[in-house]
Amino acid sequence: MEKMLPDEIVKQIRDVFKQLKHPVELLFFGSQARCEYCNEIQQLLEELIPLSGQLSLSIHDLEQEPDLARHYQVEGKAPAIVITAREGDQLTDYGIRYLGIPSGHEFTTLIQSILLVSGRDSGLNPQTRAYLKTLTTPLHLEVFVTPT
Amino acid sequence: MLLAYQMAMENPKMVLAEGVEAMEFQELSQQYGISGVPDTVINAAGRVVGAVPEQQMLAELIRTLGK
Numbered sequence: 001m002e003k004m005l006p007d008e009i010v011k012q013i014r015d016v017f018k019q020l021k022h023p024v025e026l027l028f029f030g031s032q033a034r035c036e037y038c039n040e041i042q043q044l045l046e047e048l049i050p051l052s053g054q055l056s057l058s059i060h061d062l063e064q065e066p067d068l069a070r071h072y073q074v075e076g077k078a079p080a081i082v083i084t085a086r087e088g089d090q091l092t093d094y095g096i097r098y099l100g101i102p103s104g105h106e107f108t109t110l111i112q113s114i115l116l117v118s119g120r121d122s123g124l125n126p127q128t129r130a131y132l133k134t135l136t137t138p139l140h141l142e143v144f145v146t147p148t
Numbered sequence: 149m150l151l152a153y154q155m156a157m158e159n160p161k162m163v164l165a166e167g168v169e170a171m172e173f174q175e176l177s178q179q180y181g182i183s184g185v186p187d188t189v190i191n192a193a194g195r196v197v198g199a200v201p202e203q204q205m206l207a208e209l210i211r212t213l214g215k
Contacts, residue, residue, distance in 0.1 A: 037172075073164060079172070083153075095156035100169020106149075109167065113153050122154040128206050132158040137213055139163045141152040142189040144170045144182045 004040070005047045016111060017052035020118040023086040024055055029069060031062040031078035037101050041079050044102070054118060056086060073097075081110070083117050104147040149186060151205055 005013070028045055030038035042059060049057045062069045062078050072093065074080040080099050085092040094117055102110040116122075122129065132139075149167040156165035170177040170185060180189050188196040188205070194212030196205060 077173075093160055094153075095160040095164045096153045097165065098167040098169075100167075100172035102169075106167070106169065109149050112150055116150065116153055116157065122157040124154050124158060125202060128155070128202055129158055131206060131209070132155055132163065135159055135162040135213070137162075138191075139155075139209065139213065140191050141155065141163065141165045142168050142176075142180075142192075143149040143152045143166065144168050144177055144180070144187045144189070145149055145185050146170050 001043070003047060004044050010047075010051065013048070013111065014051050016115070017054070019115060020052050020054040022054065022118050022120055024114050024118045025084050025086040025091055026055070026057045026114075027060060027072065027082040027084065027091075028057065029060045029062055029072070029074050029078055029080040029082070033063055035078040038079050041081075041101055044107075045081070055114070074099075083113050085117050085120060100145075101147060106145055106147050109145075151199075151202060152188060155205075155209075 026045060028042055030042060045057050049055045060068055062075065069075045072082050074082065074097065077099050079101065080097055081102065082093065083096045085094060096113060096117065098110060152165035156163040168176060170182055184197060186199055190196065190209060190212045194208055196208045
């Protein structure tokens with residue numbers, strides 16, 4: 001199978017991934033029922049993971065693993081990538097999801113979000129942190145993007 | 149999108165941040181009437197169009213959720 005990531009890009013990503021501080025696991029949710037590009041996304045992630053020893057990947061199917069899909073709130077949302085923090089066998093869900101094909105600019109965002117989770121710190125200013133810590137109602141942020 | 153992820157990270161029990169690719173999830177983006185990106189939908193009620201600084205996003209959260 002032809003590689004999706006060109007050698008030059010692989011080199012750049014390897015360099016960036018040297019900054020990874022702590023392990024990160026990506027959970028990829030595909031769907032046999034309805035997901036045109038799932039194979040391509042899975043391949044892309046499988047090429048990305050070996051570029052750092054801090055990264056791991058697990059592959060799931062929405063229809064075959066409905067309980068897990070419900071747990072991660074990705075029901076009916078294939079293709080979905082959940083970016084979690086891993087300590088040993090333990091995964092911490094930070095509520096971070098990417099729904100769709102991570103290509104173009106969004107591929108860069110995926111790399112950045114891996115760095116973010118690996119750092120284990122939001123980097124937000126104290127005022128924002130304080131507000132979010134005291135939330136009494138759930139907050140759902142849907143950020144729409146296009147792969148330009 | 150990274151800002152939303154940063155916010156989720158701060159309190160993942162209460163915050164869910166989804167980056168949604170509008171082409172792949174057309175129905176959802178049509179439902180919200182997304183025309184430009186990035187466009188952030190807050191609890192299906194608030195809207196922040198464009199990439200905005202942290203302070204402005206926080207102000208929009210407060211406006212949408214109250215307090």
